[in-house]
Amino acid sequence: MAADLSWMRERYEQLRSQGLDWDPPALQSASEPRCTVDGREMIMLSANNYLNLATHPRVVEAAVEATRKYGAGSGSVRAIAGTLDLHLEAERVCADFKEVEAALIYSSGYTANVGLIPTLVRGSEDVIISDELNHGSIIDGVRLTKASRAVYQHNDMAALEQVLREHSGNERKLIITDGVFSMDGDIAPLDEITELAEQHDAMVFVDDCHGEGVLGDGRGIVAHFGLQGRVTFEIGSYSKALGVQGGIVAGTEDVRRHALNHSRSWLLSGSQPPG
Known part of the structure; x- marks a missing residue:
């Protein structure tokens, strides 16, 4: 019989009830100043790609x-x-x-x-x-x-x-x-x-x-x-x-x-x- 992992679920539910659980959004585009999240175009203000080098053609x-x-x-x-x-x-x-x-x-x-x-x-x-x-x-x-x-x-x-x-x-x-x-x-x-x-x-x-x-x-x-x-x-x-x-x-x-x-x-x- 598999180990009882109900403690994991309980711990997660406690986080979720406090609004502290992670549910990361998924990008459908590169991490650029304008990006696509859940089908919507958005302005990126939270990435670390400060100089936009991640998509620079030479890089x-x-x-x-x-x-x-x-x-x-x-x-x-x-x-x-x-x-x-x-x-x-x-x-x-x-x-x-x-x-x-x-x-x-x-x-x-x-x-x-x-x-x-x-x-x-x-x-x-x-x-x-x-x-x-x-x-x-x-x-x-x-x-x-x-x-x-x-x-x-x-x-x-x-x-x-x-x-x-x-x-x-x-x-x-x-x-x-x-x-x-x-x-x-x-x-x-x-x-x-x-x-x-x-x-x-x-x-x-x-x-x-x-x-x-x-x-x-x-x-x-x-x-x-x-x-x-x-x-x-x-x-x-x-x-x-x-x-x-x-x-x-x-x-x-x-x-x-x-x-x-x-x-x-x-x-x-x-x-x-x-x-």
Whole structure:
């Protein structure tokens, strides 16, 4: 006899009664400024395809050509046989664009955060200090660690400084913030965060998936504040302003090698399809 899953139905009905269940609309067109939903033409105000590159003719043609040459899928994880020369070229281009030594592509921004964060801290001797409005993928990544945790009030630098002082005895200190916060659209004071990090010997981890294509001549919040070389870990995304799919970790060559060898979401996920 199959397992009793009535608890799933009960949980769903509770969500539905509160109007909290997801029922995603289905598009019958590309995600463009004007799109078709349920047979009706609508103006798109909720997608992340900020620059409309997802349907740009050159982007589409490049995807078609890559698919014809390499196939619909990569066939493996990156660590075994799923690294194509296209992946390496894209990482070099990304590193040059971000003005860093190296970059590593993940299957998504989510897998970049949940894969990298747990590798940067050990146990309670280390501490993660996180903005209260950080993205859910950051929260999930932090939950996977055994480090001490502290949350500071949103973009409140006095609160951040106080937390840093309270945790001065911890060995590794990792400050994590969104660059552009996805719900409100406000910008982290990354210049002030970096100053405090340098004063308190802390690492800075910024998720700038929503800042690319928007700030710093398109390079994101690090370039916006002129902090190249001072931010330890920069997370980016191909699936928002750049219009395709994937996540990015950008930093030094040491960061790339560390992520490549220790990040389980990178090691155990199939690599991006060629197109």
